[in-house]
Amino acid sequence: MKPAPGSTREVLLVGSVGLADSEDVFRAVGPLLGSRMRRIPDGETGPRTSWVARLRFALEGNPAFEDDPREVAAGGRITHSTEGTRTWKGSAIVPRGAPPPPRLRLRAGVEPEQIRIGELGYPRAAIDSYETLCRLREAGVVPKHLRFQVALPTAAAFLNAHVVYEHHPVVEPIYRGRLFSEVDEILAAIPHRDLAIQWDVSTEMGQWEGVRHAHFADVKAGVIERLALHCARVPSDVELGVHLCYGSYGGRHWKEPESTANMVEVHNRLAATLARPIDYLHMPVPAGRSDDAYFAPLAGLRLAARTTLFLGLVHDTDGAPGTRKRIAAAEKYARDFGIATECGFGRRPPETIPNLLRIHAEV
Numbered sequence: 001m002k003p004a005p006g007s008t009r010e011v012l013l014v015g016s017v018g019l020a021d022s023e024d025v026f027r028a029v030g031p032l033l034g035s036r037m038r039r040i041p042d043g044e045t046g047p048r049t050s051w052v053a054r055l056r057f058a059l060e061g062n063p064a065f066e067d068d069p070r071e072v073a074a075g076g077r078i079t080h081s082t083e084g085t086r087t088w089k090g091s092a093i094v095p096r097g098a099p100p101p102p103r104l105r106l107r108a109g110v111e112p113e114q115i116r117i118g119e120l121g122y123p124r125a126a127i128d129s130y131e132t133l134c135r136l137r138e139a140g141v142v143p144k145h146l147r148f149q150v151a152l153p154t155a156a157a158f159l160n161a162h163v164v165y166e167h168h169p170v171v172e173p174i175y176r177g178r179l180f181s182e183v184d185e186i187l188a189a190i191p192h193r194d195l196a197i198q199w200d201v202s203t204e205m206g207q208w209e210g211v212r213h214a215h216f217a218d219v220k221a222g223v224i225e226r227l228a229l230h231c232a233r234v235p236s237d238v239e240l241g242v243h244l245c246y247g248s249y250g251g252r253h254w255k256e257p258e259s260t261a262n263m264v265e266v267h268n269r270l271a272a273t274l275a276r277p278i279d280y281l282h283m284p285v286p287a288g289r290s291d292d293a294y295f296a297p298l299a300g301l302r303l304a305a306r307t308t309l310f311l312g313l314v315h316d317t318d319g320a321p322g323t324r325k326r327i328a329a330a331e332k333y334a335r336d337f338g339i340a341t342e343c344g345f346g347r348r349p350p351e352t353i354p355n356l357l358r359i360h361a362e363v
Contacts, residue, residue: 009327010338011036011360012310014243014282015151015200016051016346017043018353022129023136028354030142032361039149039196039239040142042129049346051200052153052161055120058178059104059162064115068164071102105164112170117178123185126150130190147239149196150186151344154230155179156203160212168215180233187238196279197234198241201227201266205244208262211255223266228273239279242267245343246284256286261297268302277304284342285313287322290329298333309334312342316355320362327363339363 011033017025025043034040047054059065106115129148136142155176159168183197204223206212216222227242234240244263246255257263263283271278281303285294303309311334313326323339330337345356 008036009363010038010308010310012039012280012282012338012340013037013041013149014312014340014344015041015044015149015198016049016344017041017045018049018346018348018350019043019045020350021045022132026133026136026142028357030136030146032357034143034146036361037146039147039241040133041149041151042125042133044151044344044346048125052157053100055158056101056104056162058117058120062117064106064110065104066107067102068105071164074102100161103162103164106167106170112174115171115174117175120178120182122150122152122179122182123189126186127189130194147194147196148190149198149241151198151200151241151243152179152183153200153202154204154226156207156226157200160203160206165213165215168213172215176229183233187235192235192237196239196241198243198280199227199230200243200245202245202247205246205262205266206255208266209255209257220269224269224273227266227270231270231274231278232276234276236276240276241280241282242270242278243282243343244284247343257284257294259294259297260301264297264301268300271302271304271307277306279306280308280310280338282310282312282340285311285326285330286342287315287317290322290325292329292332295330295333298330301334308336308338310338310340312340314339314341314356314359314363316352316359319355320359323359323363 013029013033017029019025019028022042022045025045026040029037029040044051126148133142133148137144137146155172158175158179159172163171186197187195203212204227207214207219207223214222231240231242244266246257260283267278267281301309311326311330313330314323327339339360341356345353348356
């Protein structure tokens, strides 16, 4: 069900919603926005609110890994980050804006075949939330047409957050195998007709923009190759979403996109590589950008007939008037796009979320 052109715009919730649990998210979103959506996320509540930060547990206590002594000596990660509150050693809380805990490295003498990465927890979370969604749909709280949307960080996001750069080539295929096996578990547990899988593409956009480390020489080709592997893991009877992400930790991007040009290029090259279509594509729009220069590259976006573009131009800083201004600017270069926020809003204060949802409904 897609809103007709010229009427209401389709809404996408990118992923995280900072409420108490999945039931709270479904109850808040379903009645207000459900008729304007095709899919609904569970809000990535609890530990998943921290996106990949929580996944450090997969390497802590792992006999193949140890804290990088260079970063331990520096009192935390050498490169400063604002990637949010996280735990280190299972107890110490690192305040938002403080240097994150040190990345981990392979212990001396560890061979690739000795490396094991345990459960990440994505299937259990998805199955539990899906059961809640089904119950609320049967109770009439959530519209029955909504697919269950599962958003997952790519392998590159995990590597960037937790593994020293020089060991990315060794750890990457092992972690990716673990991640893909959990995707397979989700695919086996949830009916395909009722499922959408979204890849959160943040680290790769940072590599493309030249602000994140890449261990491969041809950065653009390497990014597309890896994204294609992730997308190809999703069967064609499951919806595939791609969220081109510039981050939201501390309420800001890791880099302000200069325009939509790089995102257009990533999509066009990725879509040309895939044997299956992308069902929806999300691009952020900074609050201060309602100028032609930001949106003009959208004229070169080559979307398949099945692909819906969502622009993340909903901001609570200037509400519905500012959102409408950005919509008007985007309409010069793109047709029939849906609306969203720049990123998930799981890291926002919970009291701000109802107003943000109302802005979606109002515009």
